[in-house]
Amino acid sequence: MSNTPADRQAIFTRRNLFGATAAGIAATSLGACATSGGDDEQKEVTVGDDAENPFGVDPKAPLDVVIFDGGFGNEYAVAHQALYNEAFPDAEIEFLATQAIAETQQPRFAEGKPADVIDNSGAQQIPMDALVSDGELAELTPLLDAPSYDDPALTVRETLRDGVLEAGTFNGKVYSLNYVFNAWTIWYDSKLFSDNGWTPPTTWAEMMALCPTIKAAGIAPWTYAGQHPVYLYDMFLMLAGRHGGVQVLKDIDNLVADAWRHPSVVAAAEALHSIGDGGFLLDGSAGIDHIQSQTAFNENKAAFLPCGSWLPNEQKAIAPEGFAYAPMGVPYLDGSVQPGLISAGGDEPFVIPKNAANLPGAYEYLRIMLSQEGSQIFGDTVQAATVVKGVELDNEAARMTDALVSNPDDMFQPKLRYWYTTMDTELRPALGQLINAETSAADFIDRMQGVADETAADDSIEKFTHDE
Amino acid sequence: MRHGRYPFILSFLALPVGLYAWLVILPFAQAFQISLTDWSGSSNSFNYIGFDNYVNLFKDDRFVLPALRNTGIILVVLPLVTIALGLFFAFMLNLGGKMRRGRIEGVRGARFHKIVFFFPQVLSVAIVGILWKQVYAPENFGGLITGALGAVGLPAPVNGFLADKRFVLAAVIGVLVWSAVGFYLVYFSSAIASIPRDLYEAAIIDGAGRIPMFFKITLPLLWDSVQTAWIYLSIIALDVFVLIYLMTPEQGGPDGASEVVGGVIWKYAFKHGEQAFASAIGVVLFFAALSLAVISLRVGRRERIEF
């Protein structure tokens, strides 16, 4: 997609094509778009001196907020809006909570009248790569450089945990604020293990050696959310990254030639294949969703489950008494050079459209979200870990996340799922096929290298890289 | 009566045609326009790139070509099976019963069956999807069919029907047939009821059995209804997506095994940010459907039997 605004035309404004035949009706429907984007002399938001109102928010300007109404609900957002209204009582806030972000918000982008703040999350999020390469998003630099809500001496950036901005960074520019902090791991029930006298494995070889024992006890070693193979993502990539070091994963993200053929990636693929090949998957895993896989795990039908740090919290209502969640990290392959590598970082991307009608208000809304109070509300309401430092949270997910990412140097978030939708949609089913041993490791590698090569060669796809 | 003819025609057509042109034709014309661009769908600017999208879509063996193949299968199987079952049930209900006082009758409980068979038709597709997803689930996870097969000692796909590449498409078609059969049963029943009874009774006297009776009398006289049903089912077949969206892994999986054209349009438009490409697929789908309808109307044209 071309990035020179000059040779672009505002959509729906061309009436020459059909104008002749349908002129009368066209007048209303193909009519020029009032706020037609592309006008790049857009109101820039700068950070002023006033720590109370650094973006110069017009107190009367309405604010348009869209929240993804998924696992976190929308109660926290209502509370954030109350905070905003405390500061700007005259501002009217228009609020939509929905699960269909793409279906409801994409047409508004297209029209050049997007909402001011969008929580672009869930299964129906608008692909971030498309939004970024279309230049539809505002950079978050003014927000990050602004004085933080609670302490004017610190910038917002300085109040954030390490690695939070990674997921929203595209070629060095931050376009989304990921508002929840997650880490991925492998879970087991420590009570089950101690009852049976099993030692939780740390290496892949130990794990594979334990599997027949677990199976003999009438328990399937593994299950996963078969309908959403995205749950295998981090398990697979961490296997490779731990073995070959983080550079292996960066090369994959950077579309380096033959990155998928790296011996560590091949070894990870073979390892994943061996689970299905050895018959170590719970029967039916491929046909279930995440809730079903988690329930099966809670009922000790399976011993290991790949999932994120939110799991204990998500299963509160279903988990039986005495079930003891314990994370063990992805069992690493022999010869791993970075066995502590963990996939962790921000999730739940909040974006501000460049054509937002109330840009200062949008920045201010995010600044309020990132205040101690705003983060506290979020962490307490949805029982999750926040991205803001120093917020005391009394919930399981926050404790688990903190425990998992004790060493920030080992933290890395693979990016291809944010950067290249085409690769993302290929990797998911491919991983599902692989763990069920319906495809060989070699075929899997060929398939992924193939789509990586296609992506690299496709000029219409904007490329992103990790800065070295 | 020629007086005021044109004002009348105009007054009757203005509203429907105007509304139709404004909300259907024009948006589709714009969709065609969009298909000639590189518009992502989430921006308000684009470049014209000519027919590139059309060229590329026939090279897309990842989504588009498998989807065309699957849609093609549904297009053949769905009308065929639904109409066959609908006709069979309708014939049974109306003429499958005992012979009483020189007249053949329907089977007992015909009214009950009609009510039951028709019921899925009034369920919203969301309900149907939720329901059948569980029916097809793996045995370990309470699947009705896998459980029943296991109970009588028959092999069942270990991951259920929807997560198995071999069965997923058939499973989806099964649900489509399930929800459609009742409607066509009632539709064909009505048509059979309008066939004069004497024709059957004459056939009985000529010594015809029930099966020849079906092929020699019922089917030819129902030809118009069958043709209508065929067109209607074809349209449904081309539109199949919501069920796949609700039931299958990764909305078209596993690994693309139940990808259909409607789903691919949706994926490119909303998940890949390639609205222009999606529009091109839609335009191709439209012209394919149109030619299909024209052909089937031409081929299906038969001499009408008057009675």
Add this chain to the structure above:
Amino acid sequence: MAIETPTPAPAEASEKSQARAAKRLRSEGGVLNLFSQGFLWLWALLVIIPVVWIVMTSFKTSREIASDPLALPEAMHWANYVNAWTNGNIGSFFLNTVQVMAFSVTGTMLLGAMAAYVLARYEFPGSRLLYFGFAAGMMFPVFLALFPLFKTLSNVSLLNTKTGLILVYIAYSLPFTVFFLTAFFRTLPSGVAEAAIVDGAGHYRLFFQVMLPMAKPGLIAITIFNILGQWNQFLLPLVLMNRNPQDAVISQGLANLAMRQGYEGDAGALFAGTVLAMIPIFVAYVIFQRQIQAGLTAGAIK
């Protein structure tokens, strides 16, 4: 129903041959009867079992559903229904749908009948073109129109309004309605129309007082088609009514519940909501099934 309409037995048939044929057919009918009864019951069970199962499941707790989907509920867990009703807003979604459809179905039938009547019974330049223009609309994939439609409605401030949705429903139901009603109007006998003209009826009176009543059976059949079709609309309301969640129609509401279940795991509420959405339709269907089938009968007779 066919089996209830007495038809006089053919008088000219000889007693003897009739008796012989009847005897043979009786034995054949016995076998066929068994076979067809078996097959019919099999299909009936295919419909009944899943529906009963879903009703049963709607009374179970989320844990019961997850751990033993086939078992009977341990206790009647009515809380699911409370959750579905309050959080799922099933009641108001239902009301919204009825409000929209009251206008959209009426509008579709009125405009559709007007267009179809003119296209069926008046020859004028371009009439065939218009007819095929409407018919081709049946093949339009709705996906394609979503974005332009959004823009179109937004331009006239009808986006996120029931009025806008009603107009769109009408427009997208017209192709099918016009296509089938045109065929129907063509089959109506012209004798009555001619008589009315002799009596001095104008074009309008002819339509409203003569043709429309004559077309009633066909109109009923197409109305049923349209009610079923619009009841199930999902994409159009999703994109065109996205501002105010309280305005959602029933299919959106259910899909919403289904997705929430994915995020919150409240499977019980999902099934309860499903049952709640089924009940009014079921009741309406049982009450009106005679009319529905009669309407279809009329539709089938050409």
